[in-house]
Amino acid sequence: MQIRGAKKITTIHDLIPLRLPYATLDDKENFYFKVRDAIQESSVIITVSENSKQDLLTYFEEADPAKIIVTYQPIALEPLEASQQEISEFLDRYGLEVQKFFLFVGAIEPKKNVGRLIDAYASLDTDFPLVIVGKKGWLWEDELAKVSYVADSKNPHKQVKLLEYVSTNSLRYLYGGAFCLVFPSLYEGFGLPPVEAMSFGCPVITSNVSCLPEVCGDAALYVDPYEVTDIKEKMEALLRSPVLRSQLSSASKRVAELFSMENYLRRIHTAYQQALQ
Numbered sequence: 001m002q003i004r005g006a007k008k009i010t011t012i013h014d015l016i017p018l019r020l021p022y023a024t025l026d027d028k029e030n031f032y033f034k035v036r037d038a039i040q041e042s043s044v045i046i047t048v049s050e051n052s053k054q055d056l057l058t059y060f061e062e063a064d065p066a067k068i069i070v071t072y073q074p075i076a077l078e079p080l081e082a083s084q085q086e087i088s089e090f091l092d093r094y095g096l097e098v099q100k101f102f103l104f105v106g107a108i109e110p111k112k113n114v115g116r117l118i119d120a121y122a123s124l125d126t127d128f129p130l131v132i133v134g135k136k137g138w139l140w141e142d143e144l145a146k147v148s149y150v151a152d153s154k155n156p157h158k159q160v161k162l163l164e165y166v167s168t169n170s171l172r173y174l175y176g177g178a179f180c181l182v183f184p185s186l187y188e189g190f191g192l193p194p195v196e197a198m199s200f201g202c203p204v205i206t207s208n209v210s211c212l213p214e215v216c217g218d219a220a221l222y223v224d225p226y227e228v229t230d231i232k233e234k235m236e237a238l239l240r241s242p243v244l245r246s247q248l249s250s251a252s253k254r255v256a257e258l259f260s261m262e263n264y265l266r267r268i269h270t271a272y273q274q275a276l277q
Contacts, residue, residue, distance in 0.1 A: 007043045007044075007275045007276065008038075008041050008042045008043060009042060009043060009044045009045075009046060009271065009272065009275050010038040010039075010041075010042040010044075010045055010046070011045075011046040011047070011048075012035060012038065012045055012046070012047050012052070012056065013047065013048050013052065013189040013190065014047075014048070014052050014055070014187075014188070014189025014190075015035070015052070015055045015056065015059055015189075016111065016187055016189065017031045018031070018032065018055075018059055019055060019187055019210075020111060020186060020187045022110070023109070023110045023111040023186060023187070024111070024138075025138055032059075035056075035059075035060065036060055036062060039056070039060050039062050039063050040062055042067070043067070043274075043275040044067055044068075044069055044271050044272075044274055044275040045063070045067055045068045045069070046068075046069055046070075046071050046268075046271050047068060047069070047070055047071075047189070048070070048071065048072055048073050048189050048190040048211075049070060049072065049189060049190050049210075049211035049214055049215060050070055050211070050214055051189075051210050051211035051214055052070075052189045052190070052211065053065070053068045053070055056068060067274075069267070069270065069271040069274065070267070071264060071267035071268055071271060072190065072215070072258075072259055072263075072264065072267065073190045073192055073195070073259065073264070074259055074260065074261040074263070074264035074265075075195060075196055075199045075256060075259050075260065075261070076261070077168065077171065077172055077175075077196055077199065077200075078172065079199070079200075080172045080173065080175075080176040080200055082173070082176065084098060087173055087176050087177045088177070090170075090173045090177075091173060091174075091177045094131070094161065094163065094174075095161070096129070096131065096161075096177065098177045099177065099178070099179045100127075100128050100179060101128050101129045101130070101131050101161075101177075101178055101179060102121065102128055102129070102130045102131065102178070102179055102180060102181075102182050102235065103130075103131050103133065103174055103175070103178035103179075103180070103181050103182070103197070103202070104117060104130065104131070104132045104133065104134070104181070104182055104183065105133045105134060105171070105174075105175075105181065105183070105193040105196070105197070106133075106134045106183065106185065106193055107134050107135055107136075107137040108132065108134050108135070108136050108137055108140040108143050108144060109137035109138045109139060109140065109143065110138070110139055110142070110143065110186070111185060111186050111187060112134075112143075112185050112186075113184045113185055113186050113207075113225050114132065114143040114144065115142065115143045115144075115145070115146065116184060116225065116226070116228050116231060117130070117182055117184050117231060118130070118143075118144070118146045118147060118150065118160060119146060119228045119231075120182075120184075120228045120229075120231035120232040120235060121150065121158075121160070121232075121235070122146065122149065122150045122158075123228070123232050124158075124232055124235055124236065124239075125236075126158065126235075126239060127157055127158060128158075128179060128239075129158070129159050129160065129161050130150075130159075130160045130161070130182075131160075131161045131163060131174065131178070132160060132161070132162050132163065133163045133164070133166055133171065133174060134164065135164060135165060136164065144160075144162070147160045147162070171196075172200070175196060175197050175199075175200040175202045176200045176201075176202070178197070178202050179203075179238070179245075180202060180203040180204065180205055180235075180238055180245070180248075181193060181194060181197035181202050181203070181204050181205070181206075182205045182206075182231070182235060183197075183204065183205070183206045183207070183212075184205070184206065184207050184223055184225040184231050185206070185207050185210075185212070185225065186207070186209070186225050186226075187209060187210045188207075188210050188211055188212055189210075189211060190211055190215060191206070191210075191211060191212050191215055191216075194206050194212065194215065194216050194220065195215060195216075195256055195259050197252070198216070198219055198220075198252030198253065198255055198256040199252075199253065199256035199259075201249045201250075201252055201253050202249070202252065203220075203221075203238060203245050203248035203249050203252060204216060204219065204220040204221070204248065204252060205220065205221045205222075205223060205231070205234045205235060205238070206220050206221075206222060206223070207222065207223060207224075207225040208222035208223060208224060208225075209225060215259075216255065217251075217255045218251055218255070219248060219251035219252040219254070219255040219256075220248065220252075221234045221237065221238070221248070222234075
């Protein structure tokens with residue numbers, strides 16, 4: 001809705017319905033024209049990564065790069081001021097041990113690539129469980145179809161724990177206690193879970209596509225999200241090397257500081273100033 005005399009500012013997180021049309025239920029044509037109209041009518045477009053900005057410029061010739069401002073997203077989770085003992089006691093309610101589980105956070109849908117993650121985990125020689133936190137989305141049954149086949153003769157205790165929804169406070173303890181976050185998404189506009197994990201010093205394995213290398217920088221291990229073997233090998237690399245895990249943990253906090261609420265507010269202020277001018 002346009003209000004006469006008012007400046008219009010639109011936030012466009014991503015163009016995933018256009019970039020990965022098979023991974024969403026959106027009406028692609030309707031989505032395209034809504035975005036096009038927003039670009040034409042807005043004084044400023046806010047988006048959440050340079051990658052998303054480039055997508056806008058690629059798909060819409062109407063888009064003016066000078067009017068697109070990247071703010072990124074802020075980390076909204078409070079820091080975890082807890083001892084290892086306190087984290088251990090909290091995780092015990094989920095049957096988990098500190099730094100002895102892999103973590104995935106995100107909706108269970110094709111775009112998030114949970115199916116390939118489970119395939120990679122199933123072929124891994126480890127007793128660490130894989131903990132999946134997130135709501136069941138579109139085609140979740142297909143993504144979780146292989147869970148029942150995870151345990152093998154070498155690791156009869158290996159398992160996938162599906163927690164679905166957890167509270168914000170519980171998520172902090174899961175990030176703080178995980179061995180690492182594995183987030184092999186096929187495409188993201190920003191990718192908040194890796195940044196959240198990094199803010200807790202949790203090492204990250206994520207995809208080498210879309211905005212994820214831009215956002216995670218040198219604080220992550222990168223995989224081809226379409227290659228199960230690559231995902232498995234990066235998980236193995238962390239299991240084999242405590243030094244590598246420690247290096248990633250240290251780097252992650254440094255990178256996460258770039259996405260503080262203070263930095264986000266400064267970027268938003270710049271966007272609104274530009275619109276008013």
